[in-house]
Amino acid sequence: MTQMYKPLMGRNPDLQPELWLVVGKGCVFHPEPDQWLWRDNQRFSECHDAVIGHYDGKPVAVTFQKDVPEADQTPVRSVLALQDEGLTLLLSHGLQILTAERDHRYCGRCGSSCEGKTGEWAMVCSRCRAHYYPRISPCIIVLVHRETEVLLVMHNRHVRENPVFTTVAGFIEPGESAEEGVIREVLEETGIKVKNPEYCFSQNWPFPHSLMLGFHAEYESGEIQLDSKELCEGDWFELDKLPPIPPGFTIARKLINKFIQS
Ligand SMILES: [Zn+2]
Known part of the structure; x- marks a missing residue:
């Protein structure tokens, strides 16, 4: 059944995730065939990734895992091909937030480290306060x-x-x-x-x-x-x-x- 996805318009550190979307390189790492999100799970509850929105009414976080078991992964393009609107929106949003955080870990002006800004998706330089928004x-x-x-x-x-x-x-x-x-x-x-x-x-x-x-x-x-x-x-x-x-x-x-x- 198709679930709705509602993206958050910025980070909210007070929200605790109840679901996790876990992506590897070009793939989604999932718990069961046809079950795309992890529920409250020891493995990811330690992650500090921000909630990016609500899926099926529940706060969902996105996280990247480097080594993903082959048996439990599906290429991102195959997930998009399912044409599940809520899942597609969640995946598109999550991938772009992860990309923005990865690409803006350091400030392009002064080289200091950046951190996620509350209330926006920008990454902000800890020293010169330059803002880096997700690129589109x-x-x-x-x-x-x-x-x-x-x-x-x-x-x-x-x-x-x-x-x-x-x-x-x-x-x-x-x-x-x-x-x-x-x-x-x-x-x-x-x-x-x-x-x-x-x-x-x-x-x-x-x-x-x-x-x-x-x-x-x-x-x-x-x-x-x-x-x-x-x-x-x-x-x-x-x-x-x-x-x-x-x-x-x-x-x-x-x-x-x-x-x-x-
Ligand atoms: Zn800077």
Whole structure:
């Protein structure tokens, strides 16, 4: 059954955890198959990790364990693929808080140690009081269409493990609007010029801290010329003849589905 997750908007050291989300490197460490959280348990009650929110109404803490038994771990992506909304939110939030704490243990200005600030998710320098907030990196992800065809590409890094065709995506550069990022990324990666980028919806993607801004955009001109450093294949596909595409919980798939329905 899907449970609700409500994130806290900052640390509250007075809250005692009743549940623990335990993550290892790229995986969730869980007590039973299909049971993702640890209940009051000697092993984690010693941990001093902050409560990050409420799951099923109970305060939940997130903690990182370096050595996780193989039998009791599931890859984070497989947990996300379950499409359990509360669990996905908890995992995304927890991973990003852990990443922010790991990346801001020391002050980038003076090198002193940082500590978690009460009431916020910032890490604060113990000496110069500089604040470091969890980083959120905006990316664009765009479905390009040309009449009834869509432009889909395959990434070099996906070929061996998971050979699917997907939409074009990339980070927004400093000084750039999201719409400018759409036009630049599609041109850089595929040689195609697009127009009229239209924002659809967004998705948080905690690898490690992306906010994916989903767009549709119209073909304007050009022939496909792939950036071979990133992509190994790319083509126009008719909607009734799509190649293998990403699963339903991904924003890429939602962008494709939205276009099919339009
Ligand atoms: Zn400092």
